[in-house]
Amino acid sequence: MLLVNLAKVTKDFGGNPVFRDIDLEIIDGERIGLVGENGSGKSTLFKLITGQEQPTSGTVARKRNLTIGYLSQEVDPALLNLTVFEAASALSPELLELPGRMQMLEALMSDPDVAADADRMERVLEEYSTLQERYEALGGYTLEHRVAAVLTGLGFAPHEHSLPMSALSGGEKKLVNLARILVQAPDLLLLDEPDNHLDLHAKEWLEQYIRDYPGAVLLISHDRHLLDKTVRKIFQLEDGTVTVFAGNYSAYVLERDNRLQKQMEMHNLQQREIKRLKQSMYRLKQWAKINSDFASRARYMERRVEQLKQDAVDRPIMERDRIKIQLESERSGKKVLEVQGLSQEVSGTLLFQPFDLTVLYGERVGIIGANGSGKTTLMKTMMGMLPPASGTVKIGASVVPGYYSQEQETLPFESTPLEFVRRLKKFTEGQAIAFLNRFLFSVNDVHTPIGRLSGGEKSRLQIARLMLTEANCLLLDEPTNNLDIASTEVLEEALLDFEGTVLMISHDRYFLDTIATRIVEIGPDRKVRVYPGNYSEYLEMCG
Template sequence: MIVASVSNLEKSYPTQDVFSNISFTINKGDKIGLIGNNGSGKSTLFNILTGEISKDFGKIHIPNDVSLGYLKQQLGLMSDKSIYDYCLEVFKDLIKLEENIRDLEIKMSGEKNPDKLNEIMIEYAKKSEEFEKQNGYSYKSEIRGVLIGMGFSEEDFSKEISLLSGGQKARVELACLLLEKPDLILLDEPTNHLDIKAINFLENFVKNFKGSVIVISHDRYFLDATVSKIFLMENGGLKIYDGDYTSFMAQRKKDLKVQNHLYKTQQKEIKRQEEIIDRLKNLGGSKRKRGISQSRSRQKLLDKMERVEKPDNLNGSINIRFTPRIISGVDVLSVDKLKKSYDKDIFEDISFNIYRNDRVAIIGENGVGKTTLFKIILNQERKDDGEIKLGSSVKVGYFDQEQKSLNTENTLFEEIREAYPDLTNYEIRSYLAKIMFYQDEVDKPINELSGGQRARISLLKLMLSDCNFILMDEPTNHLDIDSKEALEDALIAYEGTVLVISHDRYFLNKIAVKILDMHKDYIKEYLGNYDYYVEKLKEESLEDEKKPIMTQTQIKKEEKKKKLKRLEVKKIKEKIEKLEKESNTIDAKIHKLTEESLKEGFYDDEKKVIETFAKIKNLEEKKQRYQDRWLELSLELEDD
């Protein structure tokens, strides 16, 4: 089944031709990666498909019965609803149906006329069947599962959306889109605000989703895991490759090799023809008239020649090289039993060491405190406890994912001039050319730059700092794939030390020699890249399964040791208090239902009797679970 088809699509602006003659078909179940350098028109294509901007020419056909969902890269989500209530909006029709069913139940319990009761029961049966067909009994658990998959805790569910960060809002929007399950999903850089756990959740969703997905992404690992087709946008056109990202790259290299040869051969021929035309034009004497005529004929043939597009790899990419001015000592950074808290604990007991020439990646769930750790290292935030020590002759350079160090009122040229006043105008322009800003582009204000362009100027400032210890917070978020590869090569060649926060697993695989897996109360070291880390996790999981079977007493003692190691007394007390409140609430509900069962005429309605006592039983079982948990926590507290 075709869910969308595009034919001869064109779009341009007064100062730029975006793309032309784009054609493709999307079938049900297609998982497509849309890639291309920044500015190639990927988001523009999405906006045309959704009708947010108009096309200049071409045809788009999306059948009326095909639903379309779109997650933008830049979001403006504003709502005074809680996260959970906002997600409930996805199921508003289902909730309305549920309310109708409850109304019918009330009508049935009070209707004495057998004929009318029969009519109500028929309607009730129809609506109940429809409710079940739409998975009405599972939508609440589905919301819970998706929100947890997106990295929210159950305590977060009640948070007001207007108080969330940009990244959290993006995760809420993505959660709603996954809950909607439209026939065709368009995702624009969906992994930018996700931690690795949430990315894995999204990967599994996309792989198992029965509908179609087109994803704009520079996350090569994600593309390998999810797509079976690549749409490449370059030079104003679109090329289609079958397979995942790795397959695409292999075929792409072959194509570029052929295209390079054709392009260079044609350029030589064009140059030869132009030289002949110039000679013919400059013939003198009796040959002049004939020479001019022949030059015009040759020029016409040259003008009609179908030109081979200049391959992207000949257009160049950013050219950066990090070179430390001085060599640091062997011990670069020592962190011992570090603790930080705001209204609640962020992390504690964080310890690790970094040595000269290490390339270390810190990974962990969102909110675990990775960026806060960086700010403490940089003296931008104070620690609550523990020790941090930088080694001798260590000069730190920092890449901030939000690029807050950039003065948005400056032009590109002014930004470099301000940071490095000793550079000449020629040197500044030369450096800006290395990150692909040429001629008048250097006078462009920073507040007009895209995220990728701002990332490039931040990388240049870092390159010019001559530091020997680089800290990078999500450096690949806004970079296109060519720029990512240039950064990877620069970091591998770097003779200093690197500490990077990243959820880009392809990037981590290529540059990291050590992984630090950060949790709220410990950090664990893995001496390898990301694939090594994943393999070790699998081994650890298998080892846990192979451990000898212990007695129940031994198991309880072991579990108690682990819990006491990672749980504070304050947290245990809070959980106990919460369980007590929930138990009291259940008691009140049981009491109310019991009171109803004592009312006159209660046993006249058999259905109501069954439902009421089923509710009482469920509540009593729930209360027992709460009491068991309460007792378990109380014993832990006593032992402590």
């Protein structure tokens, strides 16, 4: 069944085109991934589908009575006055009001005066029956169970269900918003980066939920593993147009590259033919100056050349503008880090039990664990950035650490990127602008206060900072958060070429599989365990 149809849709903002003549369909039961660079208009497309934005031209048709659940990047301020459970249950005002109305009718049914009036009792019973049917139709009788199951799946412990929303972090509030959308069970789920702030266990739960979902799902995500496991179709949003590919993300990449290669071959073939015909046309024009009999043939050849130019395929962009990362440093000693009997506490609560670990030069260690397990604290304690509760830390000779912070606190928010990089290295203004341009900062961006940059821009600036510090031991705390897939792939390539040592915290399974050579896990029992290999090999060893 067709749920949504976009026909010749164009969308402009202030006269600037975002989309041009988009055609696409969403069928019931489909699992679709929407991919594109940051700023390509993915969230705008979602808003067109929901009706929050109207097309400049073209039509957006939706199935009659279609229900849509849209997970945006913003949390409704009205939810902040509720508890976690209440916010996840806030599906519709009607559903929240129905239990109170039924309780009022139940009180009337036990009233002796009402019981003595047969007609009045009949009206009360009839209204109560109607409200019961409506409450059941809205899923009210199973709501509590569904909310508890979804919150637990997303990593909220039962005792956290009663916490006020106002006490949660920004990431936790977004998780509650995700729970609310999932509990709604609409015909069409529009999920804008639902995996942000999820730990590995919750990501696996979300994957299964999406696979089992009875309706259709359109998903924006930078997690290639999630896209591989859940979707069967890809909408590529690029240059204001949508191109459809069958299969998951990995299949899309292969098919996209294949199409680009074929388009380039066709373009080259057509350009050679145009060049050959032009040469014939010029010869005919020269001959026509001598013999007018050639004039009509020259005009015919000119029309052929013009028609072929119009019909020719555009030269494809084989490689888009991407950030350019080159991580270089002086070599440290062979033994980068040695910890013995290391443990850590926060406010008297044990985060992780004593453990031993040695990290050698060139190793790439992935640190994993549930949200709140203390991964960031573990990394900072191992590198001597925090004093341990017990144990010893020995940093090797000539180790120069470079820290990438998940919370961006390594950046001076009041400064501009231009001012920031010139403090890190003696650049002229022109050199600094050229350097920042490698990270896709425009001339306007370099003069914008860092605090006003987007999450992706701040992430790129932190990577630029690592390049300038010339660190030989990188400490990366969720480095792929806020990066689009293209930038993440550039970072992966740079880390694979990097000869130094890397300690990284990440919930990006694709990233961990590509980069990690060892996995350090903080378990639910607060024990730290070390496994050889990448994330997939860790899963195999854990059964």
